[in-house]
Amino acid sequence: MKEIDFSLKAKMFDSVSELSQDEQNLMDKAIEARNNAYAPYSKFQVGASILLDNGVIVTGNNQENAAYPSGMCAERVAIWSAGAQYPNMIVKKIAITAASSEIEVKNPVGPCGACRQALYEYEFNQKEPIEIIFMGETGKIIKVTSLASLLPFSFDSSYL
Numbered sequence: 001m002k003e004i005d006f007s008l009k010a011k012m013f014d015s016v017s018e019l020s021q022d023e024q025n026l027m028d029k030a031i032e033a034r035n036n037a038y039a040p041y042s043k044f045q046v047g048a049s050i051l052l053d054n055g056v057i058v059t060g061n062n063q064e065n066a067a068y069p070s071g072m073c074a075e076r077v078a079i080w081s082a083g084a085q086y087p088n089m090i091v092k093k094i095a096i097t098a099a100s101s102e103i104e105v106k107n108p109v110g111p112c113g114a115c116r117q118a119l120y121e122y123e124f125n126q127k128e129p130i131e132i133i134f135m136g137e138t139g140k141i142i143k144v145t146s147l148a149s150l151l152p153f154s155f156d157s158s159y160l
């Protein structure tokens with residue numbers, strides 16, 4: 001028997017002002033996207049912004065639907081929009097933020113499992129890590145260096 005250690009190292013910041021200028025700008029775009037989210041059912045608004053290798057920022061927000069499961073998370077709206085508009089472009093970073101009209105979202109909101117998998121597809125293909133920076137509306141900001149670190153024993157096309 002051999003133990004495998006998947007321990008995760010993350011950076012935690014007290015304020016967006018501690019991020020680099022590029023990252024602050026990326027988070028600003030995520031906040032803008034969050035404010036335009038269509039979340040009339042959950043009232044939980046999420047914004048995501050993606051920095052591409054060419055400097056372009058692509059944003060997305062959650063899009064809900066009266067038929068609840070037909071809705072989509074902000075992160076997948078953003079990554080698929082990037083994939084649709086800039087196929088084969090390297091993704092450098094993604095910033096995510098969430099807020100609610102019902103509660104104060106103080107804890108950093110990481111991407112859900114399905115979004116991690118969808119984002120990982122891009123990281124796996126480009127063979128370059130994608131940084132993920134996420135926060136609530138207020139409070140701490142978390143930064144991790146790759147999707148792989150958020151998905152131990154991840155599934156990818158090499159299994160098919």
Ligand code: THU
Nearest residue numbers: 042044046062073074110111112
């Ligand atoms: N949501 C996201 O947009 N991203 C996540 O990673 C988690 C959840 C959305 C989906 C739904 O519109 C609302 O937040 C509540 O689950």
